Amino acid sequence: MKRKNDKAYKCKKCGRVTYPERVVCLKCGSREFTVLPFTNECTLLTFSQIFQLPWGINDRYLTIGVCQFDNGIKAMGRITIPEVKNGMRMKANWKLFRQIAGEDVWGWVFEPIK
Amino acid sequence: MDMELEQMLRPAEFDMPEYPAKVITLATGGQMVVRAATRRDVPTIMKAVKPTIKIERDFYDVVGSRVYAELLAWNKYRYRNCYVLLGQIDNILVGVVNGRMLTDKIGISLHTLAIERGLRIGAHLYAAKMEHHIEFLNQDEVWITAESPIGFRRWMIEYDLIKQQGVQHELGGADSFKLTRDLYFKCKSRLVAGSRPCPEDLLEKAKGEIIIADEESIVTQICGAKGAWSK
Amino acid sequence: MRNVAIIGVGMTDFGRLEDDTLMDILSSASLHAIDDAGIDPKLIELVYVANMGGGILNHRTAIASGLVDNIGLIPAAADTIENGPASGGSAIKNGVMAVASGYYDFVLVVGGEKMRDVSGWRATDFVATLTHPDAEYIYGITLPGMAGMFANLYMEKYGYTRRHLAEVAIKNHKNALMNPYAHVQMDIAMKGILDSPDAAINNSPLAEPLHLFDSCPVSDGGAAIILCPEDRVKEFNKPVICVAGFGQATDTLTLAERDDPTDLKAVTLACEQAYKRAGITSKDIDFAELHDAFTILEIAEAEHAGLYKKGGYKKAIESGENKITGSLPINPSGGLKSRGHPVGATGVAQAVEVTWQLRGEAGERQVKNARTALTVNFGGFGNNVVALVLRRGK
Known part of the structure; x- marks a missing residue:
């Protein structure tokens, strides 16, 4: 089973951080994200x-x-x-x-x- | 009775120190006396155990009938090195646990029978049993098996017991587990309740009269009287 | 839009209903409500069944279809509604909308759950399936665990102690002693759960800082209500008890993603909507049935519903004004804590209790002079919440 917990995302439009994955930004409604690496x-x-x-x-x-x-x-x-x-x-x-x-x-x- | 023959049938027993009574404050604020039963108490205890034999819920039938037989065998000197501990609230018998010494260093946990439920009576009495084996019988380990899912969850996980591959508990059944002295003292503070000495008046009253609820009340207490259509 | 009233209520015992199936539970609660209303069952045109676990726990789906068949309501429309522990509130909300809109006149809403068919740790796993599957559930999180993390922050932020939580538990256990339907009928004492050396063992940790007596039990049970337009209540010789307002709001599924995890925004929003629709403010509430699956939630919901300011429920606990005899009784039924929590039934059971109270039929636990009441049905871990305002009279 593919588990969607290995990546976090940042909204391309408003910058809101999303984890775990969702398809629409909760803040601005944008559907475009970039992957945001986890820090150590x-x-x-x-x-x-x-x-x-x-x-x-x-x-x-x-x-x-x-x-x-x-x-x-x-x-x-x-x-x-x-x-x-x-x-x-x-x-x-x-x-x-x-x-x-x-x-x-x-x-x-x-x-x-x- | 042919006492000469009877003497041959009665097993030789270890000299077992008596469990010193204690008193536990329950969630209700009430007090439960935990004390050792004597053979004289057995016929009374059996009256409380008998109604549980026909209760299927939570394997009371298995545990109840085995406790009944063990009490009988102990009372008639057919089961060696046994002890029985009782829980009494206002003299009413609310739980029974028993066990025995297999050797001087290995104890056997037999059964835990809570007659009143919802107050952790079973958990407190089970802990008293472990306390007896390790602290008063001075044993190194206690062998345990579970006959009900509740027992499995409570005893095996809460005490972090060690599974004994290939070691058969004398009750038969599933794989046996053991509690060691180390494990006991690691979990004692979070599982073993009660204070000593038990106040003399409380203990004397408890010894003086074991009150047994009527059969219907015992079954209702264990099974509940609730149902979708009861109102 | 039409005003909507409750003309019939019914409940089963809450507890371990060993000999009853889920369908028995739903049927019994429904028939109790039908009998209470004195309604000809042929008039019931729509049935909403609130249930969370039929498929997982009881291997039974399409439950509403089964119910109308079992209790002779065919050809009524029938739907099952699942919103986790707020399924009951959601079903009532949908029933209210169906009547208010004019599409239906008589609606049966019934909630039920049969959770004790499985072991305690299977039931714990079942409830945990409402958390995020990939970001929460996998870790072994439980609902008590979610509440523990919430309590950790809430208690620190607003100065609550374990004694405050224990006081809530003791109050709700006492209330349940007067409720013959309640699952837990046991008077507990501070000495036994907090103030003696043995208390630490009686009341062992469940999900720190929460302990055993901070949690509701796992229960079987059902509850039902019959809704109709307010102007038809007179046909049934019943007092007018109106659903004056409802509200529902959601929040992020994961607790981690909330800006402030101590802020139960969905509770606040749902209550505000309910007050607005009822044309009242929180000050008009005479008593409330809150979703105290854990003692900390009674505290936090009372504050997020606007009945108290944040941290202000301490005053109610310390003064006793939240008791049945106090100025703002909370959970006179015993709440989830002691009445029990068959998850699909809970929201409906809250409405049943409030109806009994507003009719003056609550017996020993009757709240005096109650006219307006609030219920909060808390779904997920606060991510889908339904609030209702019920009122005696128009």
Whole structure:
């Protein structure tokens, strides 16, 4: 399955950043975008240590958060350790982190910068 | 009874320290006494277990009938090195757990039967069972298997138990898991509730009378009385 | 446009309805509403069924077609409406528009869900399918997890503590004790969920900073209402309870993309539309049924609906004015927190509760002198919200 989570976009007309992909800019209605590369680092905006996870995940808990990349892209991802705080600087790693029904799933794994 | 023959049939047992009673504050603010049962308590406990035997929901029938048989076997000296712990709220029996010593260092978790639901009674009593094996029976590990999906989720994941490939739990069933001393002490603070000593008056009252709800109330408590057409 | 009224309401128990199918649940709620209205079923021309999970959880689709067949409403028009946890609100909105427009006179709106057919973690996965499949769901996010991330920011920004959340939970559990339909009938105490060493274990973390008792249960259940033009209510010997206004608004699917993730814009917009259509302001609301799937949402929705300023719901919690006996009762039914949350049924159940309250039929939990009420049905994680204003009289 093609997952549309590996690219972020910038609207050619108004510059609004879009992630994940959508076909029309929410701000100006333009349908033209350029690819915006992710930066290596980002800042943690919010997170939660989540228990009672869904079917298919047998971990006792996961820490999941939302980070803002240095060029403005915002994305959800897993966080490597639970001891984090809002505002923390993170390294953004694009990783193969699980399988769903036998299919490899790639996504963001954020790691605090020491 | 031919006591000479009976003595041959009764297994030799380990000298097992008694589980020291404790009291747990529940979400309602009420208090549950957790204490060791004696063989004298068994006929009363069995009255509370019997109605669960016919409840299909959440595998109560499997667990209830096995607990019933285990209680009977323990009471009649046919199951060695067993213990039974009870949960009582205002003397009412709300849950039963049991286990036994396989060897001096390996414990067997048998069953967890919550008679009142929604207050984490089962979770608290299960934790008390693990506490008993590791802290009071001073064992190195406890072997566990799950017979219901709720049990699997709660015990295996919350305690991060270790799967034992090829090791058969004596209840048969699915693969067994084990709780080690290390794992127990890692999760103790988030799973083992209660304080000691249990106030003397509370404990004496709990020992003095085990109140058993009537059969219909027990079935209703476990199954609920709700339905699309009930109103 | 015609004024639209509710002439019949009905509900099933909410909880674990082991012996009932989804169709039993929808049928029972519908017949209760039909009987309550005293309407000849032949008059019902249109049926809207609110359901989110029939296909996934119960292996059943085309549910509205099945319902009209089961309860003898053929050849009425029938549609299933799915808007996640706000399916009920959306179905009512569509029913109101159908009557207001003059196309239909008598409309049955029923919501129902059968979630306990599957294990808890299958149900958790099912609800999580409303998140973005490629940017959220894949990570193992849950709805409690979304609420946890939201609470993390909201509590920090507006100074809420776990004690405020616990107070909301305790209030809603107490209200549900007076609601015979409620899923959770358990009085909880601060000592048991926050203020004792054992509380940390009783009330274990669910999605930090939210804990077990901050969350609604997973429920089965159904609720139904019958709508008609206000000028035909007199044919049914019922008090006039009007849907005076409705509103619906959307927001970005991903939480990350919102400029300010603590700003529930769709709640504000939906409520503003509903107030405007009803010709009132938030000050005219006498009580509200809010979508407290998590305690933090009762707080945030009360503030985004304009009932309080941001951070201002603390005052209601501390003074007790949000209790049934207070000046602005919130969730007298027990809310999703304790009445339960069969997702497709919830929006309709809110309207049923409000109707009972406005008729003076709510028994022990009756809000005194209530004339105008608000419901907020929160779809997705705040990205598709329906608000209704219901009023006694014209």
